[in-house]
Amino acid sequence: MIRPDADTLLEIVDLHARVEDKPILKGVNLTIKAGEIHAVMGRNGSGKSTLSKVLAGHPAYTVTGGSVRYRGADLLNLEPEQRARLGLFLGFQYPVEIPGVSNLEFLRVSTNARRMEKGEEELDTFAFEDLVRERLQVVQMDPAFLERSVNEGFSGGEKKRNEILQMALLDPLVAILDETDSGLDIDALRIVAGGVNHLASPENATLLITHYQRLLDVITPDYVHVMAGGRILRTGGKELALELEDRGYDWVDQELAVLEVA
Amino acid sequence: MSSSTSVGDLVSQPYKYGFVTDIETDKIDKGLSEDVVRLISSKKDEPQFLLDFRLRAYQQWLRMEEPDWAALRHPPIDYQEMIYYAAPRQQEKKASLDEVDPKLLETFEKLGIPLSEQKRLSNVAVDAVFDSVSIATTYREKLAEHGVIFCSISEAVKDHPELIERYLGTVVPSNDNFFAALNSAVFSDGSFVFIPKGVKCPMELSTYFRINSGDTGQFERTLIVAEEGASVSYLEGCTAPMFDTNQLHAAVVELVALDDASIKYSTVQNWYAGDENGVGGIYNFVTKRGHCRGDRSHISWTQVETGSAITWKYPSCVLQGAHSVGEFYSVALTNNRQQADTGTKMVHVGPHTRSTIVSKGISAGHSSNSYRGLVQIGPKARGARNYSQCDSMLIGDQAAANTYPYIRSQQPEASVEHEASTCRISADQLFYLQSRGIGFEEAVSMMVSGFCRDVFNQLPMEFAAEADKLLALKLEGSVG
Numbered sequence: 001m002i003r004p005d006a007d008t009l010l011e012i013v014d015l016h017a018r019v020e021d022k023p024i025l026k027g028v029n030l031t032i033k034a035g036e037i038h039a040v041m042g043r044n045g046s047g048k049s050t051l052s053k054v055l056a057g058h059p060a061y062t063v064t065g066g067s068v069r070y071r072g073a074d075l076l077n078l079e080p081e082q083r084a085r086l087g088l089f090l091g092f093q094y095p096v097e098i099p100g101v102s103n104l105e106f107l108r109v110s111t112n113a114r115r116m117e118k119g120e121e122e123l124d125t126f127a128f129e130d131l132v133r134e135r136l137q138v139v140q141m142d143p144a145f146l147e148r149s150v151n152e153g154f155s156g157g158e159k160k161r162n163e164i165l166q167m168a169l170l171d172p173l174v175a176i177l178d179e180t181d182s183g184l185d186i187d188a189l190r191i192v193a194g195g196v197n198h199l200a201s202p203e204n205a206t207l208l209i210t211h212y213q214r215l216l217d218v219i220t221p222d223y224v225h226v227m228a229g230g231r232i233l234r235t236g237g238k239e240l241a242l243e244l245e246d247r248g249y250d251w252v253d254q255e256l257a258v259l260e261v262a
Numbered sequence: 263m264s265s266s267t268s269v270g271d272l273v274s275q276p277y278k279y280g281f282v283t284d285i286e287t288d289k290i291d292k293g294l295s296e297d298v299v300r301l302i303s304s305k306k307d308e309p310q311f312l313l314d315f316r317l318r319a320y321q322q323w324l325r326m327e328e329p330d331w332a333a334l335r336h337p338p339i340d341y342q343e344m345i346y347y348a349a350p351r352q353q354e355k356k357a358s359l360d361e362v363d364p365k366l367l368e369t370f371e372k373l374g375i376p377l378s379e380q381k382r383l384s385n386v387a388v389d390a391v392f393d394s395v396s397i398a399t400t401y402r403e404k405l406a407e408h409g410v411i412f413c414s415i416s417e418a419v420k421d422h423p424e425l426i427e428r429y430l431g432t433v434v435p436s437n438d439n440f441f442a443a444l445n446s447a448v449f450s451d452g453s454f455v456f457i458p459k460g461v462k463c464p465m466e467l468s469t470y471f472r473i474n475s476g477d478t479g480q481f482e483r484t485l486i487v488a489e490e491g492a493s494v495s496y497l498e499g500c501t502a503p504m505f506d507t508n509q510l511h512a513a514v515v516e517l518v519a520l521d522d523a524s525i526k527y528s529t530v531q532n533w534y535a536g537d538e539n540g541v542g543g544i545y546n547f548v549t550k551r552g553h554c555r556g557d558r559s560h561i562s563w564t565q566v567e568t569g570s571a572i573t574w575k576y577p578s579c580v581l582q583g584a585h586s587v588g589e590f591y592s593v594a595l596t597n598n599r600q601q602a603d604t605g606t607k608m609v610h611v612g613p614h615t616r617s618t619i620v621s622k623g624i625s626a627g628h629s630s631n632s633y634r635g636l637v638q639i640g641p642k643a644r645g646a647r648n649y650s651q652c653d654s655m656l657i658g659d660q661a662a663a664n665t666y667p668y669i670r671s672q673q674p675e676a677s678v679e680h681e682a683s684t685c686r687i688s689a690d691q692l693f694y695l696q697s698r699g700i701g702f703e704e705a706v707s708m709m710v711s712g713f714c715r716d717v718f719n720q721l722p723m724e725f726a727a728e729a730d731k732l733l734a735l736k737l738e739g740s741v742g
Contacts, residue, residue, distance in 0.1 A: 100711075
């Protein structure tokens with residue numbers, strides 16, 4: 001939902017970043033306001049996953065230029081856990097398995113970290129169980145998954161549901177979902193997308209990072225950005241995604257080639 | 263990641279128990295000889311059989327060589343440069359705690375082991391050992407009502423010589439190994455526990471060992487006997503001040519379980535580990551063995567080893583009684599320049615004996631952590647079963663983990679299973695937890711305690727939380 005008077009949540013200006021010695025982001029500009037759903041599309045290697053990792057503060061990526069402001073304050077000098085507590089959420093493309101750490105305990109500790117930041121009271125084990133059982137319904141997840149280790153032995157679809165469950169508990173202001181649709185069958189995709197739609201509100205914003213149109217069939221974006229060569233080449237409405245679906249990415253490559261010569 | 267949260271820095275938390283108690287000490291001259299052995303025995307006013315035991319052990323020790331098969335490196339230990347007996351100067355063991363030197367009570371209180379009537383832990387009886395002597399044992403009367411004997415081994419020698427003579431050295435013979443022989447010759451104090459037939463010990467028993475003197479070896483001796491159908495849970499804790507020299511700790515622990523008896527022995531070892539360059543710290547060469555002498559008896563070792571510059575320790579079970587059960591649950595954490603070579607021996611003698619080994623090694627810094635275990639199935643151990651699981655966790659890229667499992671079976675109908683794994687705390691796992699609002703240190707500690715859960719679950723409740731905190735503390739600054 002686009003509202004001109006909405007608060008700006010995230011403002012990315014001329015962002016440059018590298019991993020090891022390899023520059024990946026080469027001047028990304030993007031502004032996200034409350035209530036909006038953005039989609040960033042692009043080929044593998046275009047820099048879209050890097051953008052999500054840099055925003056969440058992954059230590060392997062070094063910012064070499066530009067700025068990111070989150071609700072008006074500098075984001076980049078914050079530790080990853082501080083960003084999360086302030087309401088920035090990254091849904092991972094490949095959620096890692098953490099053997100030995102109980103999923104329920106993990107969810108409780110992270111939920112409480114976010115709640116404390118918001119000035120809400122910490123939930124004890126009982127209060128938290130009530131909350132988590134209610135939020136499980138958002139992703140139609142079996143409570144048995146709470147008793148297991150974080151993501152351990154989960155199928156691809158179960159891992160993604162666990163990501164959306166975390167999003168439902170952490171109540172983020174900006175949710176970045178990195179290839180949330182990858183590896184999902186059509187039923188799982190519908191459930192995950194249903195969860196994302198359910199959680200979207202006029203106060204928060206969603207940034208979908210995806211390859212394919214099929215996620216955008218179930219979550220309608222307000223803006224679509226096409227990324228290539230570490231930059232956003234073009235921005236449009238939801239019809240831009242359809243155009244990509246139609247024409248493929250070849251024209252993007254051509255446009256990029258022209259840009260890089262210039 | 264900012265420098266403040268590199269895994270490398272996280273571990274270097276100062277040692278909390280490194281203080282020295284300033285107290286007048288009665289020490290003998292350094293060095294070891296037959297005269298020193300006789301002197302120790304006479305200071306303790308021991309009966310002849312014990313002096314004979316010591317002298318025989320001393321003669322055996324003289325003919326033995328220090329073992330060199332462990333994956334440990336240290337400069338040669340000069341056994342003549344050490345003091346073999348040191349005791350805080352007080353006349354004799356006080357009948358009442360009120361008469362114990364307040365400095366000693368204060369020391370134990372600082373270590374989190376309050377001994378005085380008002381403050382002592384409820385439902386845990388404590389024997390407090392300071393250098394070479396036991397200074398106090400709590401709840402003795404209450405235990406005596408149940409027929410349970412819990413006292414220092416020196417007192418047991420005086421009050422129950424027949425029990426000492428019957429059991430001492432029957433599980434770990436004095437010539438068992440170099441360090442056991444040394445201990446048998448010069449042991450000073452330790453705990454004695456006797457649970458009579460059919461009695462379930464009504465409370466946890468615990469001994470707390472404190473080394474205070476800088477040039478003294480500690481050679482404690484613990485003996486626990488559970489008669490038919492008896493059961494007991496016992497916990498041992500240890501700390502030492504920070505010195506830049508190394509102190510030798512060579513203990514012997516013997517457990518005897520008769521028919522249907524059960525002994526659970528837990529250790530939380532936090533000796534001073536030396537500094538980050540490996541200067542100072544305790545050399546911990548310990549022989550611990552349990553003898554499941556009776557049918558259906560049960561001995562369980564749980565250890566959390568976090569301290570010492572060097573750990574050489576293999577708590578073992580000899581499963582003689584039919585259907586007897588031995589267990590070994592271990593977490594060994596090494597950091598900086600610490601070295602640990604630890605594991606267990608399960609010797610299956612009787613039929614249908616069972617053993618379980620769960621070992622978790624965590625290596626950080628430049629440390630080296632080895633699991634060494636033997637599962638031996640004798641010809642009469644029909645239907646014996648063993649399950650072993652050895653997992654290693656590496657933190658950083660400078661640490662080493664080794665596993666040396668030995669299996670010897672002379673019994674075709676036995677079943678032996680061994681599983682092993684190695685993992686590393688990955689940057690991606692840490693980032694995942696951080697990106698959910700969990701701080702770096704808490705993330706490391708969640709993963710480490712998750713890794714150790716199978717072992718912590720075996721500890722008495724009060725101590726499991728303690729062990730969890732201890733590991734987190736030891737790892738501060740190690741992941742990066």
